[in-house]
Amino acid sequence: MSLYQSKLRNTGPKGAPIIDSLSVDRTMKTRMQNHGQSNLLREKTLTFEKELDQSRRTSLREEHELRKTILELRKPQNDSKEWLLKNHGRFNDWKQRERTKLEHKYSSRSSKEKVEN
Incomplete structure (x- = not known):
């Protein structure tokens, strides 16, 4: 069909x-x-x-x-007061050591110069 x-x-x-x-x-x-x-x-x-x-x-x-x-x-966890106090003290110690080194260095020069003069 x-x-x-x-x-x-x-x-x-x-x-x-x-x-x-x-x-x-x-x-x-x-x-x-x-x-x-x-x-x-x-x-x-x-x-x-x-x-x-x-x-x-x-x-x-x-x-x-x-x-x-x-x-x-x-x-950094540097925001805490303890860290700041602790490391501020370290920084002051380091600064003091550098100051004493420089003082010693220059004082020894001045003493040598005094001796020579």
Whole structure:
């Protein structure tokens, strides 16, 4: 049977297609299934995008916190008063040692010059 004959067979008076309730039900059912599948797919896609966005946010937040902790660890802990007092004393000791070295150096020169003169 050719395509033309099958079309003629399914046509009513004046060439209008004969619509039986079974074919209507079948087409409506497939349309609804397709529509439902597309809705389901759309919902799955949206939930996946939301989860992906959420995971990106959490990963960015975790990365930010990690960078913050790295910066805090890199930052010298010289802000504490104990460190300042302790190392200020060391600095003063070092400065005093340098001063005494210089005084000794120059005083020994001056004493040698005095002896020679």
